Amino acid sequence: MTSGCEDNSNAPIFSGPDGDSLQIVEAFPLLDFNRPVDLQNNGDANLFVVEQRGVVQVFRSDPDTENTNIFLDITSVVDDRDKEEGLLGLAFHPDYSQNRYFYTNYTTSSGTTRISRFEVDAQNPLVAAPSSELVLLEFTQPFGNHNGGQLAFGPDGYLYIAVGDGGSGGDPQGHGQNTSTLLGSILRIDVDNPSGNLNYGIPTDNPFAGNQSGAREEIFAYGLRNPWRMSFDIETGLLWTGDVGQNEFEEIDIIENGGNYGWRIMEAFDCFQSANCDQSGLIKPYYHYKNDNINASITGGIVYRSSIVSLTGWYVYADYASGRIWALESVSTTPENLLLFDSNLRITSFGRDNLGEVYFCSHGGKIYKFSVE
Numbered sequence: 001m002t003s004g005c006e007d008n009s010n011a012p013i014f015s016g017p018d019g020d021s022l023q024i025v026e027a028f029p030l031l032d033f034n035r036p037v038d039l040q041n042n043g044d045a046n047l048f049v050v051e052q053r054g055v056v057q058v059f060r061s062d063p064d065t066e067n068t069n070i071f072l073d074i075t076s077v078v079d080d081r082d083k084e085e086g087l088l089g090l091a092f093h094p095d096y097s098q099n100r101y102f103y104t105n106y107t108t109s110s111g112t113t114r115i116s117r118f119e120v121d122a123q124n125p126l127v128a129a130p131s132s133e134l135v136l137l138e139f140t141q142p143f144g145n146h147n148g149g150q151l152a153f154g155p156d157g158y159l160y161i162a163v164g165d166g167g168s169g170g171d172p173q174g175h176g177q178n179t180s181t182l183l184g185s186i187l188r189i190d191v192d193n194p195s196g197n198l199n200y201g202i203p204t205d206n207p208f209a210g211n212q213s214g215a216r217e218e219i220f221a222y223g224l225r226n227p228w229r230m231s232f233d234i235e236t237g238l239l240w241t242g243d244v245g246q247n248e249f250e251e252i253d254i255i256e257n258g259g260n261y262g263w264r265i266m267e268a269f270d271c272f273q274s275a276n277c278d279q280s281g282l283i284k285p286y287y288h289y290k291n292d293n294i295n296a297s298i299t300g301g302i303v304y305r306s307s308i309v310s311l312t313g314w315y316v317y318a319d320y321a322s323g324r325i326w327a328l329e330s331v332s333t334t335p336e337n338l339l340l341f342d343s344n345l346r347i348t349s350f351g352r353d354n355l356g357e358v359y360f361c362s363h364g365g366k367i368y369k370f371s372v373e
Protein backbone atom coordinates (compact mmCIF):
# COMPACT_ATOMS: atom_id res chain seq x y z
CA MET A 1 0.00 0.00 0.00
CA THR A 2 1.40 3.40 -0.88
CA SER A 3 1.24 6.36 1.43
CA GLY A 4 -0.19 8.46 -1.35
CA CYS A 5 1.59 11.58 -0.19
CA GLU A 6 2.46 12.67 -3.71
CA ASP A 7 -0.85 11.66 -5.18
CA ASN A 8 -2.88 14.54 -6.53
CA SER A 9 -6.06 13.01 -5.20
CA ASN A 10 -5.01 14.29 -1.78
CA ALA A 11 -5.20 17.84 -3.07
CA PRO A 12 -7.73 19.92 -1.19
CA ILE A 13 -11.17 20.09 -2.74
CA PHE A 14 -12.54 22.26 -0.01
CA SER A 15 -11.20 25.49 1.42
CA GLY A 16 -12.23 25.02 5.04
CA PRO A 17 -15.26 26.45 6.80
CA ASP A 18 -13.71 29.94 6.90
CA GLY A 19 -12.12 29.88 3.48
CA ASP A 20 -8.65 28.76 4.56
CA SER A 21 -6.81 26.54 2.16
CA LEU A 22 -6.80 23.34 4.14
CA GLN A 23 -4.25 20.65 3.28
CA ILE A 24 -3.27 17.17 4.35
CA VAL A 25 0.42 16.88 5.17
CA GLU A 26 2.59 14.05 6.38
CA ALA A 27 3.13 14.81 10.04
CA PHE A 28 6.33 12.74 10.38
CA PRO A 29 7.75 12.29 6.89
CA LEU A 30 10.69 10.19 8.05
CA LEU A 31 8.60 7.67 9.98
CA ASP A 32 6.81 4.59 8.66
CA PHE A 33 4.62 2.30 10.68
CA ASN A 34 3.27 -1.21 10.24
CA ARG A 35 -0.53 -0.94 9.92
CA PRO A 36 -1.07 1.88 12.44
CA VAL A 37 -4.55 1.85 14.02
CA ASP A 38 -4.33 4.28 16.94
CA LEU A 39 -2.38 7.35 18.06
CA GLN A 40 -2.24 8.55 21.66
CA ASN A 41 -0.28 10.88 23.92
CA ASN A 42 0.54 10.57 27.61
CA GLY A 43 0.62 14.26 28.45
CA ASP A 44 4.08 15.17 27.22
CA ALA A 45 5.68 15.78 23.83
CA ASN A 46 5.86 12.11 22.89
CA LEU A 47 3.39 10.31 20.67
CA PHE A 48 2.49 6.64 20.72
CA VAL A 49 1.37 4.83 17.59
CA VAL A 50 -0.33 1.45 17.87
CA GLU A 51 0.59 -1.09 15.21
CA GLN A 52 -2.08 -3.70 14.66
CA ARG A 53 0.43 -6.59 14.84
CA GLY A 54 0.93 -5.88 18.55
CA VAL A 55 3.57 -3.16 18.84
CA VAL A 56 3.39 0.36 20.28
CA GLN A 57 5.98 2.78 18.90
CA VAL A 58 6.96 5.93 20.78
CA PHE A 59 8.62 9.00 19.29
CA ARG A 60 9.02 12.70 19.81
CA SER A 61 6.20 14.74 18.27
CA ASP A 62 8.37 16.71 15.86
CA PRO A 63 8.23 16.61 12.06
CA ASP A 64 12.01 16.06 11.94
CA THR A 65 11.91 12.95 14.11
CA GLU A 66 13.92 10.23 12.40
CA ASN A 67 13.40 7.24 14.65
CA THR A 68 10.90 5.53 16.87
CA ASN A 69 11.44 3.31 19.88
CA ILE A 70 9.47 0.19 20.66
CA PHE A 71 7.45 1.07 23.73
CA LEU A 72 5.60 -2.26 23.94
CA ASP A 73 5.88 -5.50 21.96
CA ILE A 74 3.15 -8.04 22.66
CA THR A 75 3.13 -9.68 19.23
CA SER A 76 3.54 -13.06 20.94
CA VAL A 77 0.07 -12.83 22.50
CA VAL A 78 -1.74 -10.67 19.91
CA ASP A 79 -3.52 -12.45 17.08
CA ASP A 80 -4.33 -10.53 13.92
CA ARG A 81 -5.37 -13.27 11.49
CA ASP A 82 -8.60 -11.46 10.70
CA LYS A 83 -8.02 -8.05 9.14
CA GLU A 84 -10.06 -6.51 11.97
CA GLU A 85 -8.14 -8.28 14.73
CA GLY A 86 -4.96 -7.31 16.52
CA LEU A 87 -3.84 -4.67 18.99
CA LEU A 88 -6.64 -2.15 18.51
CA GLY A 89 -6.59 0.34 21.36
CA LEU A 90 -4.32 2.13 23.84
CA ALA A 91 -5.13 4.56 26.65
CA PHE A 92 -2.95 6.20 29.27
CA HIS A 93 -4.26 6.53 32.80
CA PRO A 94 -5.25 10.15 33.64
CA ASP A 95 -2.69 10.00 36.49
CA TYR A 96 -0.07 8.36 34.29
CA SER A 97 2.70 10.67 35.48
CA GLN A 98 2.20 9.28 38.99
CA ASN A 99 1.20 5.62 38.50
CA ARG A 100 2.75 4.87 35.05
CA TYR A 101 -0.29 2.74 34.08
CA PHE A 102 -1.62 2.30 30.58
CA TYR A 103 -4.24 0.04 29.05
CA THR A 104 -4.55 -2.02 25.89
CA ASN A 105 -7.33 -3.74 23.94
CA TYR A 106 -6.32 -6.69 21.75
CA THR A 107 -7.53 -10.00 20.35
CA THR A 108 -5.77 -13.24 21.25
CA SER A 109 -5.14 -16.51 19.43
CA SER A 110 -7.93 -18.12 21.44
CA GLY A 111 -10.44 -15.75 19.87
CA THR A 112 -11.01 -13.47 22.82
CA THR A 113 -10.82 -9.75 23.38
CA ARG A 114 -8.53 -8.89 26.28
CA ILE A 115 -8.37 -5.57 28.16
CA SER A 116 -5.13 -5.28 30.13
CA ARG A 117 -3.15 -2.87 32.22
CA PHE A 118 0.61 -2.49 31.81
CA GLU A 119 3.23 -0.47 33.65
CA VAL A 120 6.05 1.60 32.29
CA ASP A 121 9.57 0.81 33.38
CA ALA A 122 10.38 2.90 36.45
CA GLN A 123 13.84 3.73 35.10
CA ASN A 124 12.95 4.26 31.45
CA PRO A 125 9.72 6.12 30.60
CA LEU A 126 10.02 5.05 26.96
CA VAL A 127 9.79 1.31 27.64
CA ALA A 128 6.94 -0.75 29.02
CA ALA A 129 7.42 -4.13 30.58
CA PRO A 130 5.30 -6.85 28.91
CA SER A 131 5.67 -8.85 32.14
CA SER A 132 3.72 -6.17 34.01
CA GLU A 133 0.49 -7.19 32.28
CA LEU A 134 -2.57 -7.39 34.51
CA VAL A 135 -5.61 -8.73 32.64
CA LEU A 136 -8.70 -6.74 33.61
CA LEU A 137 -11.35 -8.24 31.38
CA GLU A 138 -11.66 -10.94 28.74
CA PHE A 139 -14.56 -12.04 26.62
CA THR A 140 -15.10 -14.44 23.74
CA GLN A 141 -15.43 -13.21 20.17
CA PRO A 142 -17.72 -15.50 18.13
CA PHE A 143 -16.29 -14.26 14.79
CA GLY A 144 -13.10 -12.53 13.69
CA ASN A 145 -14.58 -9.19 12.70
CA HIS A 146 -16.37 -6.39 14.60
CA ASN A 147 -14.11 -6.18 17.62
CA GLY A 148 -14.50 -2.45 18.24
CA GLY A 149 -11.25 -1.69 20.00
CA GLN A 150 -10.96 1.88 21.21
CA LEU A 151 -10.11 2.67 24.82
CA ALA A 152 -10.67 6.15 26.24
CA PHE A 153 -10.75 7.67 29.70
CA GLY A 154 -13.72 9.94 30.19
CA PRO A 155 -13.83 13.24 32.06
CA ASP A 156 -15.27 11.15 34.93
CA GLY A 157 -11.98 9.21 35.18
CA TYR A 158 -13.58 5.92 34.11
CA LEU A 159 -12.28 3.73 31.28
CA TYR A 160 -14.61 3.40 28.27
CA ILE A 161 -14.24 0.37 25.98
CA ALA A 162 -15.76 0.10 22.50
CA VAL A 163 -17.00 -3.42 21.70
CA GLY A 164 -18.49 -4.64 18.42
CA ASP A 165 -21.34 -7.12 18.01
CA GLY A 166 -18.90 -10.02 17.73
CA GLY A 167 -18.97 -10.22 13.98
CA SER A 168 -20.10 -12.05 10.91
CA GLY A 169 -22.84 -10.01 9.17
CA GLY A 170 -26.29 -9.01 10.36
CA ASP A 171 -25.47 -9.83 14.00
CA PRO A 172 -26.60 -13.49 13.66
CA GLN A 173 -26.41 -14.14 17.41
CA GLY A 174 -28.26 -10.97 18.37
CA HIS A 175 -25.57 -9.50 20.60
CA GLY A 176 -26.45 -5.87 19.84
CA GLN A 177 -29.69 -6.04 21.83
CA ASN A 178 -28.55 -8.69 24.34
CA THR A 179 -27.41 -6.98 27.52
CA SER A 180 -26.31 -10.27 29.08
CA THR A 181 -23.24 -10.16 26.81
CA LEU A 182 -20.63 -7.43 26.60
CA LEU A 183 -20.73 -7.47 22.79
CA GLY A 184 -22.30 -4.63 20.82
CA SER A 185 -21.69 -2.12 23.60
CA ILE A 186 -19.68 0.70 25.05
CA LEU A 187 -18.42 -0.51 28.43
CA ARG A 188 -17.40 1.67 31.36
CA ILE A 189 -15.27 0.45 34.26
CA ASP A 190 -13.51 1.97 37.26
CA VAL A 191 -9.86 0.93 37.05
CA ASP A 192 -8.96 2.65 40.34
CA ASN A 193 -11.37 0.83 42.63
CA PRO A 194 -11.40 -2.93 42.05
CA SER A 195 -14.22 -4.69 43.83
CA GLY A 196 -15.07 -8.29 44.66
CA ASN A 197 -13.10 -10.72 42.52
CA LEU A 198 -12.75 -8.21 39.67
CA ASN A 199 -9.63 -6.22 38.80
CA TYR A 200 -11.89 -3.19 38.32
CA GLY A 201 -15.02 -1.68 39.80
CA ILE A 202 -18.48 -0.94 38.41
CA PRO A 203 -19.39 2.77 38.53
CA THR A 204 -22.53 3.02 40.64
CA ASP A 205 -24.37 4.96 37.94
CA ASN A 206 -23.74 2.43 35.18
CA PRO A 207 -27.21 1.64 33.80
CA PHE A 208 -27.21 -2.01 34.92
CA ALA A 209 -25.22 -1.60 38.15
CA GLY A 210 -26.61 -3.94 40.78
CA ASN A 211 -29.27 -5.42 38.49
CA GLN A 212 -30.69 -8.87 39.25
CA SER A 213 -31.80 -9.69 35.70
CA GLY A 214 -28.54 -10.91 34.22
CA ALA A 215 -27.49 -7.75 32.41
CA ARG A 216 -23.75 -7.07 32.40
CA GLU A 217 -22.95 -4.29 34.81
CA GLU A 218 -19.99 -3.09 32.72
CA ILE A 219 -22.35 -1.88 29.96
CA PHE A 220 -22.67 1.90 29.58
CA ALA A 221 -24.57 1.90 26.27
CA TYR A 222 -25.54 -0.82 23.77
CA GLY A 223 -27.17 -1.56 20.40
CA LEU A 224 -23.95 -0.89 18.48
CA ARG A 225 -22.67 -2.89 15.52
CA ASN A 226 -18.98 -2.04 15.32
CA PRO A 227 -18.02 1.18 17.08
CA TRP A 228 -14.81 1.86 15.17
CA ARG A 229 -13.15 4.74 16.90
CA MET A 230 -14.65 6.87 19.61
CA SER A 231 -13.41 10.01 21.32
CA PHE A 232 -14.41 12.52 23.95
CA ASP A 233 -14.82 16.15 22.95
CA ILE A 234 -12.27 17.78 25.26
CA GLU A 235 -14.49 20.85 25.63
CA THR A 236 -18.01 19.41 26.03
CA GLY A 237 -17.14 15.95 27.36
CA LEU A 238 -19.51 14.35 24.84
CA LEU A 239 -18.55 10.85 23.67
CA TRP A 240 -18.58 10.61 19.85
CA THR A 241 -18.59 7.24 18.12
CA GLY A 242 -18.56 6.10 14.53
CA ASP A 243 -20.66 2.94 14.17
CA VAL A 244 -19.91 0.89 11.06
CA GLY A 245 -23.11 -0.06 9.24
CA GLN A 246 -24.20 -3.27 7.51
CA ASN A 247 -24.99 -2.49 3.86
CA GLU A 248 -26.94 0.76 3.86
CA PHE A 249 -25.71 3.43 6.29
CA GLU A 250 -22.69 4.53 8.31
CA GLU A 251 -23.54 6.39 11.48
CA ILE A 252 -22.23 8.84 14.03
CA ASP A 253 -23.60 8.54 17.54
CA ILE A 254 -23.23 10.64 20.66
CA ILE A 255 -23.14 8.06 23.42
CA GLU A 256 -25.32 8.56 26.50
CA ASN A 257 -25.45 6.62 29.74
CA GLY A 258 -27.89 3.73 29.23
CA GLY A 259 -28.52 4.52 25.57
CA ASN A 260 -29.71 1.84 23.13
CA TYR A 261 -28.39 2.73 19.67
CA GLY A 262 -30.69 0.36 17.83
CA TRP A 263 -28.62 -2.39 16.21
CA ARG A 264 -29.89 -4.82 14.93
CA ILE A 265 -33.46 -3.64 15.22
CA MET A 266 -32.38 -0.74 13.05
CA GLU A 267 -29.54 0.27 10.79
CA ALA A 268 -29.38 4.04 11.36
CA PHE A 269 -32.98 5.24 10.69
CA ASP A 270 -34.11 2.10 8.80
CA CYS A 271 -35.63 -1.05 10.21
CA PHE A 272 -33.20 -3.92 9.72
CA GLN A 273 -34.74 -7.24 8.62
CA SER A 274 -36.94 -7.01 11.65
CA ALA A 275 -40.50 -8.30 11.69
CA ASN A 276 -41.14 -6.32 14.85
CA CYS A 277 -39.36 -3.00 14.41
CA ASP A 278 -40.15 -1.60 17.84
CA GLN A 279 -38.30 1.71 17.92
CA SER A 280 -39.36 2.79 21.38
CA GLY A 281 -36.46 4.00 23.47
CA LEU A 282 -33.89 3.74 20.67
CA ILE A 283 -31.46 6.61 20.18
CA LYS A 284 -31.10 7.56 16.52
CA PRO A 285 -27.78 8.64 14.99
CA TYR A 286 -26.60 12.22 15.33
CA TYR A 287 -25.69 11.92 11.66
CA HIS A 288 -25.58 9.18 9.04
CA TYR A 289 -24.49 8.77 5.44
CA LYS A 290 -25.20 6.28 2.71
CA ASN A 291 -23.05 3.23 2.12
CA ASP A 292 -22.76 3.36 -1.67
CA ASN A 293 -19.86 0.90 -2.12
CA ILE A 294 -17.54 3.89 -2.44
CA ASN A 295 -18.21 5.02 1.11
CA ALA A 296 -18.48 1.76 3.03
CA SER A 297 -16.94 1.90 6.51
CA ILE A 298 -16.85 4.86 8.85
CA THR A 299 -13.77 5.73 10.87
CA GLY A 300 -15.02 7.82 13.77
CA GLY A 301 -13.04 10.99 14.40
CA ILE A 302 -12.49 13.82 16.81
CA VAL A 303 -14.08 17.18 17.53
CA TYR A 304 -11.26 19.47 16.45
CA ARG A 305 -10.14 21.91 19.18
CA SER A 306 -6.67 23.04 18.20
CA SER A 307 -4.67 25.44 16.07
CA ILE A 308 -6.76 25.59 12.87
CA VAL A 309 -9.47 28.07 13.72
CA SER A 310 -11.73 27.18 10.79
CA LEU A 311 -11.99 23.54 11.96
CA THR A 312 -12.51 24.31 15.63
CA GLY A 313 -15.71 22.78 16.94
CA TRP A 314 -16.15 20.54 13.88
CA TYR A 315 -16.18 16.74 14.16
CA VAL A 316 -13.57 15.53 11.68
CA TYR A 317 -14.02 11.93 10.53
CA ALA A 318 -13.43 9.68 7.53
CA ASP A 319 -14.54 6.64 5.58
CA TYR A 320 -11.96 3.84 5.51
CA ALA A 321 -13.11 2.54 2.14
CA SER A 322 -13.42 5.78 0.18
CA GLY A 323 -10.66 7.83 1.84
CA ARG A 324 -13.02 10.76 2.15
CA ILE A 325 -12.61 13.09 5.10
CA TRP A 326 -15.46 15.28 6.31
CA ALA A 327 -16.09 17.95 8.92
CA LEU A 328 -19.47 17.77 10.65
CA GLU A 329 -20.93 20.58 12.74
CA SER A 330 -20.74 19.25 16.28
CA VAL A 331 -23.70 21.00 17.88
CA SER A 332 -26.74 21.27 15.65
CA THR A 333 -30.12 19.64 15.08
CA THR A 334 -29.39 19.82 11.34
CA PRO A 335 -25.60 19.60 11.22
CA GLU A 336 -23.77 20.78 8.15
CA ASN A 337 -21.43 18.12 6.74
CA LEU A 338 -18.54 19.38 4.63
CA LEU A 339 -16.42 17.16 2.41
CA LEU A 340 -12.84 18.22 3.16
CA PHE A 341 -10.83 15.74 1.08
CA ASP A 342 -11.37 12.84 -1.26
CA SER A 343 -8.08 11.13 -0.43
CA ASN A 344 -6.62 7.79 -1.48
CA LEU A 345 -5.74 6.91 2.12
CA ARG A 346 -7.03 4.00 4.17
CA ILE A 347 -7.73 6.01 7.31
CA THR A 348 -7.91 3.82 10.40
CA SER A 349 -7.99 6.31 13.25
CA PHE A 350 -7.71 9.88 14.46
CA GLY A 351 -5.67 10.90 17.51
CA ARG A 352 -4.40 13.94 19.39
CA ASP A 353 -1.12 15.15 20.83
CA ASN A 354 -0.81 16.74 24.27
CA LEU A 355 -1.74 20.15 22.79
CA GLY A 356 -4.89 18.76 21.17
CA GLU A 357 -3.57 18.84 17.61
CA VAL A 358 -5.28 16.18 15.51
CA TYR A 359 -3.46 13.48 13.54
CA PHE A 360 -4.75 10.55 11.57
CA CYS A 361 -3.31 7.17 10.69
CA SER A 362 -3.24 5.59 7.26
CA HIS A 363 -3.22 1.80 7.29
CA GLY A 364 -0.45 2.05 4.68
CA GLY A 365 1.91 3.32 7.36
CA LYS A 366 1.97 7.12 7.46
CA ILE A 367 0.65 9.63 9.97
CA TYR A 368 -1.00 12.79 8.63
CA LYS A 369 -2.30 16.08 9.97
CA PHE A 370 -4.11 19.11 8.63
CA SER A 371 -2.44 22.37 7.82
CA VAL A 372 -3.53 25.73 6.43
CA GLU A 373 -1.76 27.84 3.85
Ligand SMILES: [Ca+2]
Binds near residue numbers: 144145146147167
Ligand atom coordinates in the same frame (compact mmCIF):
# COMPACT_ATOMS: atom_id res chain seq x y z
CA1 LIG B 1 -15.26 -10.40 16.61
Ligand SMILES: [Ca+2]
Binds near residue numbers: 223251262285
Ligand atom coordinates in the same frame (compact mmCIF):
# COMPACT_ATOMS: atom_id res chain seq x y z
CA1 LIG C 1 -27.69 2.84 15.39
